[in-house]
Amino acid sequence: xxxxxxxxxxxxxxxxxxxxxxxxxxxxxxxxxxxxxxxxxxxxxxxxxxxxxxxxxxxxxxxxxxxxxxxxxxxxxxxxxxxxxxxxxxxxxxxxxxxxxxxxxxxxxxxxxxxxxxxxxxxxxxxxxxxxxxxxxxxxxxxxxxxxxxxxxxxxxxxxxxxxxxxxxxxxxxxxxxxxxxxxxxxxxxxxxxxxxxxxxxxxxxxxxxxxxxxxxxxxxxxxxxxxxxxxxxxxxxxxxxxxxxxxxxxxxxxxxxxxxxxxxxxxxxxxxxxxxxxxxxxxxxxxxxxxxxxxxxxxxxxxxxxxxxxxxxxxxxxxxxxxxxxxxxxxxxxxxxxxxxxxxxxxxxxxxxxxxxxxxxxxx
Amino acid sequence: xxxxxxxxxxxxxxxxxxxxxxxxxxxxxxxxxxxxxxxxxxxxxxxxxxxxxxxxxxxxxxxxxxxxxxxxxxxxxxxxxxxxxxxxxxxxxxxxxxxxxxxxxxxxxxxxxxxxxxxxxxxxxxxxxxxxxxxxxxxxxxxxxxxxxxxxxxxxxxxxxxxxxxxxxxxxxxxxxxxxxxxxxxxxxxxxxxxxxxxxxxxxxxxxxxxxxxxxxxxxxxxxxxxxxxxxxxxxxxxxxxxxxxxxxxxxxxxxxxxxxxxxxxxxxxxxxxxxxxxxxxxxxxxxxxxxxxxxxxxxxxxxxxxxxxxxxxxxxxxxxxxxxxxxxxxxxxxxxxxxxxxxxxxxxxxxxxxxxxxxxxxxx
Numbered sequence: 120x121x122x123x124x125x126x127x128x129x130x131x132x133x134x135x136x137x138x139x140x141x142x143x144x145x146x147x148x149x150x151x152x153x154x155x156x157x158x159x160x161x162x163x164x165x166x167x168x169x170x171x172x173x174x175x176x177x178x179x180x181x182x183x184x185x186x187x188x189x190x191x192x193x194x195x196x197x198x199x200x201x202x203x204x205x206x207x208x209x210x211x212x213x214x215x216x217x218x219x220x221x222x223x224x225x226x227x228x229x230x231x232x233x234x235x236x237x238x239x240x241x242x243x244x245x246x247x248x249x250x251x252x253x254x255x256x257x258x259x260x261x262x263x264x265x266x267x268x269x270x271x272x273x274x275x276x277x278x279x280x281x282x283x284x285x286x287x288x289x290x291x292x293x294x295x296x297x298x299x300x301x302x303x304x305x306x307x308x309x310x311x312x313x314x315x316x317x318x319x320x321x322x323x324x325x326x327x328x329x330x331x332x333x334x335x336x337x338x339x340x341x342x343x344x345x346x347x348x349x350x351x352x353x354x355x356x357x358x359x360x361x362x363x364x365x366x367x368x369x370x371x372x373x374x375x376x377x378x379x380x381x382x383x384x385x386x387x388x389x390x391x392x393x394x395x396x397x398x399x400x401x402x403x404x405x406x407x408x409x410x411x412x413x414x415x416x417x418x419x420x421x422x423x424x425x426x427x428x429x430x431x432x433x434x435x436x437x438x439x440x441x442x443x444x445x446x447x448x449x450x451x452x453x454x455x456x457x458x459x460x461x462x463x464x465x466x467x468x469x470x471x472x473x474x475x476x477x478x479x480x481x482x483x484x
Numbered sequence: 485x486x487x488x489x490x491x492x493x494x495x496x497x498x499x500x501x502x503x504x505x506x507x508x509x510x511x512x513x514x515x516x517x518x519x520x521x522x523x524x525x526x527x528x529x530x531x532x533x534x535x536x537x538x539x540x541x542x543x544x545x546x547x548x549x550x551x552x553x554x555x556x557x558x559x560x561x562x563x564x565x566x567x568x569x570x571x572x573x574x575x576x577x578x579x580x581x582x583x584x585x586x587x588x589x590x591x592x593x594x595x596x597x598x599x600x601x602x603x604x605x606x607x608x609x610x611x612x613x614x615x616x617x618x619x620x621x622x623x624x625x626x627x628x629x630x631x632x633x634x635x636x637x638x639x640x641x642x643x644x645x646x647x648x649x650x651x652x653x654x655x656x657x658x659x660x661x662x663x664x665x666x667x668x669x670x671x672x673x674x675x676x677x678x679x680x681x682x683x684x685x686x687x688x689x690x691x692x693x694x695x696x697x698x699x700x701x702x703x704x705x706x707x708x709x710x711x712x713x714x715x716x717x718x719x720x721x722x723x724x725x726x727x728x729x730x731x732x733x734x735x736x737x738x739x740x741x742x743x744x745x746x747x748x749x750x751x752x753x754x755x756x757x758x759x760x761x762x763x764x765x766x767x768x769x770x771x772x773x774x775x776x777x778x779x780x781x782x783x784x785x786x787x788x789x790x791x792x793x794x795x796x797x798x799x800x801x802x803x804x805x806x807x808x809x810x811x812x813x814x815x816x817x818x819x820x821x822x823x824x825x826x827x828x829x830x831x832x833x834x835x836x837x838x839x840x841x842x843x844x845x846x847x848x849x
Contacts, residue, residue, distance in 0.1 A: 130495010130620075159622070159819035160718040162711050190821050213648040217640065218809040223633035223821050226626040227592015255495075257524070258623070261591040268588035275582065283578040285665065292661045296654050346527050353525040444583040454524035456555050456588050 121153075121241045122333060124408055125251045126369075127259055127358065128340040129350040133371040133396070137340050138252040139167055140401035146182035147402065150247040153240055154184045157233055157253045166398070175240070183246070192232040194219030209300055230254075230262035238325075248408070255340075256354070257454060260361040263335055266325025267362055271447075271458045273319055330418075332364035332411040339368040339386070343375050352382060356433030357453035359417045366414055367406050387413060422464050427482040429457075436475040441482065443470055450480065486518075486606050487698060489773055490616045491734075492624055492723065493705040494715040498736040498761070502705050503617040504532055505766035511547035512767065515612040518605055519549045522598055522618045531763070540605070548611070557597040559584030573666045595619075595627035603690075613773070620705075621719070622819060625726040628700055629820075631690025632727055636812075636823045638684055695783075697729035697776040704733040704751070708740050717747060721798030722818035724782040731779055732771050752778060787829055792847040794822075801840040806847065808835055815845065 124141065126134045135158070142154035153175055156163040163186060164170035169178060171186035178184045197219030205212045233253070240249055253259035261268075280286040298304050328334040337358050341351035351368065358365045367387035374390050387406055394400040419428045431439055431452055440451040446467055448459040461468070461484070468484040475481075489506065491499045500523070507519040518540055521528040528551060529535035534543060536551035543549050562584030570577045598618070605614055618624035626633075645651040663669050693699040702723050706716035716733065723730045732752035739755050752771055759765040784793045796804055796817055805816040811832055813824040826833070826849070833849040840846075 132496065160715055162714045162718070165714065166711065189819050190816055209650070211648070211650040211653065213644055213650050216644065220807055220816075221640075221809045221812070221814045221821065221823060223636050223823060224626060224819070225592060225630060225633055226595035226623050227590060229622070229626075229819075230591035254619070254621070254623075256619070257594070258591050258619075261589060261594075265590060268590055271588050275586075279578055279581065283576070285574070285576040285578050288576065289661050289665065292657065296657045300650065300654060346531065349527045349530065350525055353527070442585055444586045447586070449586045451555055451585075454554050454589075454594075456586065458586060458588060 120244070120328075120334065121246045121249045122408075123237060123241070123249045123251055123263070123335045125253055125255075125259055125263070125335075125337050126340045127255045127337050127351075127354045129344075129347040130255070132340050132342050132344075132347050134255045134340045135163060135166055135252050136396060136398045137338075137369055137371065137391075137401065137405070138250050140398040141405050141408065142182055142184075142248075142250040143179070143398070143402045144405050145248050145250070145408065146179060150181065151245065152182050153246040153249045154178070154182065155233070155237065155240070155249060155251050156184075156186045157229065157251070159186065159188050163252070185240075187229070187233050187236065189224045189229045189232055190220075190222075192236055193222050193224060193228065196232065196235060197222060211300065230258055231265060234262050234265055257357060260337075260354070260357055260363060260455070263329060263363055264361040266322045267329055267457075270319065270322035270326055271460075273322060274460075326362075329362050330364075332366065332414050335363055336366050336408065336411065336414075337363050338366050338406075338408075339383075340371055341368065342371055343373040343379060348375075348379055348382070352433035353453060354433075355383070355386075356431050357455060359415075359430050359432065360450065360453045360455050360457055362417050362457065364411070364414050364417065366408065366411065369405070385413070385415065418459070420459075420462060420465070422462055425465060425468070425484045427459065427461070427465075427484070429459075429480040429482075430478060431475075431480055432478040434478075439475055439480055441470065441473050441480065448482065485609075485693075485699065486611045486614045487773075488602060488606070488614045488616055488628070488700045490618055490620075490624055490628070490700075490702050491705050492620045492702050492716075492719045494709075494712040495620070497705050497707050497709075497712050499620045499705045500528060500531055500617050501761060501763045502703075502734055502736065502756075502766065502770070503615050505763040506770050506773065507547055507549075507613075507615040508544070508763070508767045509770050510613050510615070510773065511544060515546065516610065517547050518611040518614045519543070519547065520598070520602065520605070520614060520616050521549075521551045522594065522616070524551065524553050528617070550605075552594070552598050552601065554589045554594045554597055555585075555587075557601055558587050558589060558593065561597065561600060562587060575665055595623055596630060599627050599630055622722060625702075625719070625722055625728060625820070628694060628728055629726040631687045632694060632822075635684065635687035635691055636825075638687060639825075691727075694727050695729075697731065697779050700728055701731050701773065701776065701779075702728050703731050703771075703773075704748075705736055706733065707736055708738040708744060713740075713744055713747070717798035718818060719798075720748070720751075721796050722820060724780075724795050724797065725815065725818045725820050725822055727782050727822065729776070729779050729782065731773065731776065734770070750778070750780065783824070785824075785827060785830070787827055790830060790833075790849045792824065792826070792830075792849070794824075794845040794847075795843060796840075796845055797843040799843075804840055804845055806835065806838050806845065813847065 142152050146152045171184045173188050173191050175183040175185040205214045339351045341347045368383045370390045389406045415430050442449045450457045471483045473482045507517050511517045536549045538553050538556050540548040540550040570579045704716045706712045733748045735755045754771045780795050807814045815822045830849050836848045838847045
C-alpha cells in the first residue's frame with residue numbers, strides 16, 4: 120500500500136512546484152514514487168521539464184509521472200469495468216453499443232476518475248508514495264473523501280429501502296425480472312448483502328485508509344499573502360472535516376510573521392525562501408513526509424467517557440454546526456458535512472451537550 | 485434573461501479581483517448585477533470588503549452579491565425539488581425520512597448546484613447580468629456545459645433503451661409496478677416522451693443559451709507569466725470546445741509582449757497595469773462586456789456546403805481528435821468531448837475529410 124501525499128492551498132502559491140520537488144525528494148530518498156497530475160494541460164509537463172502521458176512513465180530512478188485526462192480514463196473505465204460488469208450480470212447487455220470514446224464529462228467526473236485510477240496504482244504495489252497534484256482546493260478534499268461520503272449514502276439509502284413499505288411492495292415484482300435478466304437470484308432478506316455488500320466493503324476500506332496519515336496525508340502550501348493564508352487556514356479545517364490528516368504548512372517565497380505562525384500551531388512549519396520558483400532548488404528542503412507522530416487526530420470517539428472530539432482548526436464557533444437528524448451525528452463546517460457513525464454503545468444516543476473549545480468540537484452523549 | 489459572465493484563468497492571476505471590478509462597473513453602467521462566488525470561504529467577502537451570505541444581498545445600487553455554500557444549496561434542492569417531485573409521482577414516498585441537512589457532498593455537486601441556482605436567478609428576471617466567479621478552470625467550463633453534456637446522455641440512452649430487446653422485454657413487468665406506485669400510466673410507445681421530455685426541453689433550453697454570447701460569455705484573465713499564459717490559451721480552446729464564447733483576454737499586472745498578443749488574436753485584449761491589486765482602481769478600465777459582435781463562433785454547420793467548422797484555438801493538430809462512433813460526430817480536445825448532433829440532411833453521413841487549419845477543424849461530410 121502506498122501513501123497518498125497531496126498539497127492544498129490557494130491557486131498560484133506554488134503547489135505544483137512543491138509537489139514536483141516533493142516527488143523528487145522522496146525518490147532520491149529511495150522510495151518508489153508516482154507523481155500524478157490532475158492538470159490536463161501541457162503546463163504541468165513544462166513545469167516538470169518533461170511532458171507526461173496518461174500512463175506512468177519513468178522520469179528519473181524511482182520516479183514515475185502520469186497526467187490524468189478525464190476522457191481517456193472514462194473510456195478505459197467504461198470498457199474495462201462498466202461493460203464487463205454489465206456482461207457479467209445481464210443476459211442481454213445493451214451498453215456494448217455505447218463507446219467509451221463518446222461519453223461526455225460532467226463536473227466531478229475528473230475527480231472520481233482520478234480517485235479510481237489512484238486506487239488502482241495503490242493496489243498495484245508498484246509505488247511507496249503517490250504524490251497527487253490535484254486542484255488543491257475543496258475538490259481535492261471531496262475527492263479523497265468519496266469513500267466516506269459514498270459509504271454514508273449507501274448505508275443510509277440501503278436501510279431506507281429495506282425499511283420502507285415501498286421496498287417490500289415492489290420487491291416481489293422486481294425479483295422475477297432481475298432473476299430473468301441478471302444471472303443471480305436474490306431474496307428480500309439478502310437484498311442488503313448482495314450486490315451492495317461488495318460496494319460497502321470497498322468504501323469501508325477507503326474510509327479506513329483516509330483516516331490513516333500513513334495512507335493519506337495533506338500538506339498546506341501558502342505564501343504570506345493575506346488571502347492565501349486565510350484560504351490555507353480554511354482548507355486546514357476543511358481537511359480535518361473531510362477526515363484527512365494535515366501534516367504541516369509550507370511557507371513558500373516569504374517568511375511568516377510570528378502571528379501567522381501561531382495561527383497554524385501545532386503544525387510543522389517549513390519555510391522555502393530565496394528560490395527562483397524552480398523546483399530543483401527545493402529538493403531536500405522539504406519536510407520529512409514520513410514523520411506523522413505529531414499530527415493531531417481529526418476525530419476521536421471515547422466510548423467510556425461518552426465523548427466525541429472533532430479537531431476543527433481554522434473555523435470560528437459560528438462556522439461549526441452540529442445536528443442529529445437521522446441515526447447519526449452530522450457536523451457541518453467548511454462547506455462540507457461529516458456524518459459520524461457512532462459505535463454500538465453510543466449509537467442513537469441524543470446529544471447532551473456540545474462545546475467548541477481550542478479548535479475542538481466536544482460532543483457529550 | 486440575464487447574461488452570465490465568467491472569468492477563467494490560472495489560480496492566482498486575479499480572477500476574483502477582476503470579477504468584483506466587472507460587477508461594480510456593470511452596476512455603475514446601470515445594469516442590475518448579481519455577483520455570485522463559488523468560493524465558500526470568508527476570503528471572497530474580505531476581497532469584496534463585505535461578507536456575503538447564501539441569499540443575494542444588496543451591496544451598492546444595482547449590485548447584489550451571493551456566495552454559494554454547497555450543503556445549504558443541497559438541503560434546499562432536496563426539500564424543494566426532490567421531495568416535492570417524489571411526493572408528486574409516488575404514492576408511497578420514502579425520501580421524506582432523509583433530511584437535506586444530512587446529505588454529504590460529492591465532487592461535482594458544488595458545480596451542479598451552482599448552475600441550478602444560477603438558472604433560478606436567471607429565470608427570476610431580477611438581474612441583467614450574473615457575474616459568476618467560479619473555480620475559473622475546466623470545472624467552470626464543464627459546469628456551464630452540463631445542459632449540453634446532459635442532453636447528449638439523455639438522447640443517447642433514451643434511444644438505447646427504446647431500441648434494445650432488454651427494454652422491450654422488461655417493459656411489461658415494469659409498467660404495472662410503476663403504474664401502481666406512480667400516479668401516471670405510460671405505454672412503451674410514449675416512454676420516450678414522458679417524463680423524460682420535460683428534462684430534454686430543459687437541457688435543450690440550456691444548450692441554446694450556452695451557444696449565445698448574449699447569454700453566456702467568458703473572459704480570460706492572465707498575467708504574462710509563462711504558465712499563466714499557457715493555461716489561458718488552453719482554457720480558450722477548452723471554452724470553445726465546451727461551446728462557450730470567449731469575449732477577450734484581460735492582461736493583469738503586466739503588459740504582454742507582441743508575441744503574447746499575437747497568440748490571442750483575434751480576441752479583444754485589455755491591459756490592467758499599475759494598480760495595487762485593489763479592484764476599486766479597475767472599475768471603468770474593463771472592456772465593454774456587452775460588445776459581442778467580434779466574437780468568433782465556436783461551431784458553424786453549413787448544410788449546403790456539407791461542412792462543419794469548429795473553432796479550436798490554443799490547440800495543436802495533435803491535440804484535436806475527431807471520431808464517429810455513434811450516430812454523432814465526436815471532437816476530443818482539451819480534456820473534453822463534444823458530441824455534435826447534425827441536422828437532418830447531414831445526420832448519419834460518414835466523414836469524407838477533416839483538416840485542422842488556422843485554429844479551425846473543418847469537417848466535410
